[in-house]
Amino acid sequence: MTEWHVYVGCFTKDLWTYFARPDGDTTTPSLGIERLLFDDVTGSLQYAGVASTDLSNPQYLELHPDLPVLYATEFARPGRLVAFSIGPNGQLTQRAAVESLGAMAIAMSVHPAGTVAYIGHLGDGLLASCVLDSHGIPRIVRSVHPGTRQESQDGGERFAYHGSGPKQHQVRAAPDGRSLVVTDVGSDIVVTYAIDRSGEVNPQPISTASFPEGSAPRHVEFHPSGKFAYVVGEGDARLYVVEAHEYIPSKILRSYPLTPTANREECLPSELHLHPDGRTLFIGLRRSDCISVFDVDSSGGATSLYQVSSGGKNPRAVRVSPSGRHLLVGNWDSNSVGVFSIDEARRLRPLGEPVRVPSPSSFAFVAKA
DSSP: OOOOEEEEEEGGGGGGGTTTOOOOOOOOOOEEEEEEEETTTOOOOOEEEEEEEEEOOOOEEEEEESEEEEEEOOOOOOOOEEHHHHOOOOOOEEEEEEEEEESSEEEEEEOTSSSSSEEEETTTTTTEEEOTTTTTTTEEEEEEEESOOOOOOOTBTTTTTTTSSSOOEEEEOOTTSSEEEEETTTTEEEEEEEOTTTTTTTEEEEEEOOOOTTEEEEEEOOOSSEEEEEEEEEEEEEEEEEEEEEEEEEEEEEEEESSSOOOOOTTTEEEEEOOTTTTTTEEEETTTEEEEEEOTTTTTTTEEEEEEEEESSSEEEEEEOTTTEEEEEEETTTTTEEEEEEEEOOEEEEEEEEEESSSEEEEEEOOOO
């Protein structure tokens, strides 16, 4: 497959009712979910318009593993999980929306069997699970971990993680479907829960990996062997290699600075994504406006290869294309999405001019019919 619809999760104008807008902010609010057309052979990227409106900050997108269903989490109070059917021409039709029980739903993951979705919340640290029916439609939402109601107030500090209680930033169902890994930027931990055959989560953690105070572990990526996990610290601008057993992170093996100074004032890591080759890790670095590229190996080592300009400001979304030939980068402050080719030497080269997209935050690739 060479041609794809790329759905872009974005922020809408009501984001700034929850957070103080930074001085000099240049983001443009979206009307909802945006759609692009992408050729994974040539790297051509074209804007195809707004795919869905009447949403509140649908900044994180995820696909059903088997069905033409797209999910979005609404970063709002209360949070919601919204499901869309994907039409043959790429159009989205909203099928259902359910409250996610927590505040500021920031990420979700679908069990590999497609039976349950898991939702994390930045506002109050509540972890929820949602039963999906045979059509992928969300039905019953349950609280797995209650979090705390002592969330940041409207207009509070945008990055006030430390000392504010649990604040989840990412949830990931392991590829084998037997565990759920959750990053907690407020408590500086990565927590893992067991999942049974039906997809339900045991609320008692089976592993808790502790990180340095103030490191704010933001996103996690699994090594295909299941023996290692890679975690970026938003608070200390470091890449952590974590020992794992069958995708369950347990303890930090080593860490690496993402910039020579590893200064949070100069570097604020966002998303990381492992290339299908299992050897090349791409990390978005906000503030320094670049992509950091690491070589990772089967023994858990990581070596910084190089950094390259992201082609804009504040790279929030970083995603390798399905073929592994290209990297898409969503530069939030520049309101644009750029394409980079990935050559045999694993070097990135920008292709063409970035495409205008308001406040891009996440990507989902769907093959064109």
